Amino acid sequence: MIVSFVQDQEEVSPVPGLTPEEAKTAWRNAAHPALQNKLKDLAWMALHEVLPVRAVMHSRGMARDPICPRPGCGHPETVRHVLWECSVAKDLWATTGPLKCPSLPAGEVRHVSYRLAVSGVGRGANTIPAADFAALWLTLNSVKAALWTSRNLLVGMRVTVPLPALRRLVTSTRQEAPGVANRRRGPRPHAGGSGPPRLLAPADAPPTTSREGAAGEGGDLR
Numbered sequence: 324m325i326v327s328f329v330q331d332q333e334e335v336s337p338v339p340g341l342t343p344e345e346a347k348t349a350w351r352n353a354a355h356p357a358l359q360n361k362l363k364d365l366a367w368m369a370l371h372e373v374l375p376v377r378a379v380m381h382s383r384g385m386a387r388d389p390i391c392p393r394p395g396c397g398h399p400e401t402v403r404h405v406l407w408e409c410s411v412a413k414d415l416w417a418t419t420g421p422l423k424c425p426s427l428p429a430g431e432v433r434h435v436s437y438r439l440a441v442s443g444v445g446r447g448a449n450t451i452p453a454a455d456f457a458a459l460w461l462t463l464n465s466v467k468a469a470l471w472t473s474r475n476l477l478v479g480m481r482v483t484v485p486l487p488a489l490r491r492l493v494t495s496t497r498q499e500a501p502g503v504a505n506r507r508r509g510p511r512p513h514a515g516g517s518g519p520p521r522l523l524a525p526a527d528a529p530p531t532t533s534r535e536g537a538a539g540e541g542g543d544l545r
């Protein structure tokens with residue numbers, strides 16, 4: 324209650340593209356209790372657009388050029404570029420979206436936009452049960468963290484992380500918060516049904532479904 328009271332008294336930093344009320348929700352989401360501290364830090368910096376990417380560093384005279392370090396990319400490395408637009412980000416989000424986590428109620432959050440990924444504000448996100456939003460928000464932030472780690476390995480160690488390893492990283496980050504990631508409520512996914520693609524396997528799924536096509540990586544992204 325005290326924290327809520329203090330938050331309500333504070334001036335809300337505006338977020339481009341969000342109403343003041345949405346911005347308030349976005350800042351609360353950045354400090355969501357479902358997130359580990361490292362994810363909170365990343366969410367906060369992404370929302371503020373102050374991650375030390377080259378475009379940001381260049382604008383402050385701390386980088387020689389603003390261009391993305393990915394070989395052959397050539398675009399300015401903005402926060403949005405790293406987390407959404409660069410080819411690696413597109414590939415990872417493509418295997419994550421349209422996000423259809425089996426722990427979420429069907430038909431609520433089908434489409435992941437950059438706005439939803441960064442702020443947690445989007446159609447359906449604010450009307451689903453709190454525990455379902457926590458699972459969704461943890462997943463979105465685990466994807467962002469994997470992309471940021473991948474970028475830093477490239478810059479610092481000249482290591483290119485392949486997509487399957489990035490997907491495993493997302494899964495392992497989610498599993499650091501098992502109480503949030505392993506939702507037991509909600510409908511079971513259909514095995515090979517005609518519904519929307521199942522992208523996140525529940526860690527508590529029966530063996531018959533958790534093994535299909537996953538090469539033993541139960542709980543991994545599909």
Ligand SMILES: [Zn+2]
Pocket residue numbers: 391392393396397398404408409410
């Ligand atoms: Zn790039």
